[in-house]
């Protein structure tokens with residue numbers, strides 16, 4: 489059977505109406521992975537045997553009338569998600585033989601809801617990067633043009649969904665690692681509010697910025713997955729104790745009368761012309777759908793990258809200390825250049841004498857960035873419901889183009905990092921193509937406004953239907 493265009497919704501409906509079995513679906517995805525992934529390199533580990541065994545069990549469950557929200561749904565997991573009994577590498581040689589003895593909360597939740605793990609996906613080692621090329625398991629290719637990067641760090645998860653190798657894949661977003669690759673591959677990427685989805689069992693990058701989300705083909709699929717992953721687990725102290733909302737309830741309510749802000753600091757000269765055009769087209773569509781768009785200001789946006797690269801590297805240097813070959817990892821240090829660069833930068837900014845000038849300063853600017861957003865979202869004083877911005881300053885670049893220029897690579901995060909600094913949610917949705925390569929927009933909202941982001945994204949998606957386009961492999 490052809491699974492290329494299947495959404496989560498259509499798979500679960502197909503089971504219900506007995507159009508196909510779980511086994512057929514799982515087999516078809518595994519076949520596609522075999523056929524296409526040698527070239528795309530989106531998976532590090534494929535769990536063929538286990539997935540087929542699970543599929544049999546799920547078919548029995550379905551026959552026995554078992555009701556679970558994701559029963560028989562195949563999923564892929566970024567290789568930063570701990571999986572009991574399945575190798576979890578963080579895409580680094582340091583952990584190439586590491587087999588966790590427990591599951592991340594998100595993995596447990598998805599499995600408990602009936603999902604089946606197809607495999608673990610490729611990404612920049614330790615999630616450090618914007619192109620997927622920092623992986624010790626080789627770069628992932630963009631299925632829309634294999635000479636181009638799919639964006640990173642969650643390169644494999646984005647590609648696996650875009651190429652129809654899985655209907656959903658998880659990701660982590662510390663500075664844009666879900667939203668950027670989603671926009672480069674024509675899929676939907678959700679970075680939830682910090683504190684909405686548990687970080688327990690996910691290999692930490694920068695603990696105050698890490699956000700756990702996922703890639704899907706459609707917005708309603710994204711909402712469905714968040715419904716399963718969101719909420720307190722007793723293991724991540726930063727989780728909100730508020731109950732997750734019903735993310736599917738208001739999806740189809742339309743966006744008439746919503747106030748959508750376009751921050752002038754995001755649409756600058758630095759924005760590539762093609763991105764600007766696609767973005768303006770998207771704003772027009774949102775207006776046609778009945779939203780009111782207005783200019784807002786987020787004055788500290790220009791300090792985003794600098795602030796992020798101080799706070800993030802400081803936290804990275806601390807989090808990577810446990811991979812010293814005593815607690816985790818091999819006796820030989822096998823960190824790649826990018827991890828070493830970040831450990832050194834972070835150690836420097838945290839050292840006595842420099843702490844106040846760098847780390848403390850960055851934390852002060854962090855507060856200013858957060859306040860910018862709070863002010864923009866303050867409806868009682870002329871603010872907006874949500875903000876619309878491009879997902880990336882440029883369209884995808886060629887593989888190899890920026891690997892030797894870390895600063896150029898860091899700058900590609902300019903439009904995504906401030907959401908992590910402020911802890912707010914962001915949804916990246918497809919917004920068209922340029923020269924056959926995808927372009928995306930991001931919808932940003934106040935903390936815990938994922939339901940609103942889905943509602944806006946859904947209206948936009950129903951009008952544009954870019955998700956129906958799939959790459960020619």
Ligand code: GLN
Pocket residue numbers: 615616617618640641660661662663664665666693800901
């Ligand atoms: N590209 C950014 C970085 O290299 C963000 C990575 C991420 O979100 N994990 O740090």
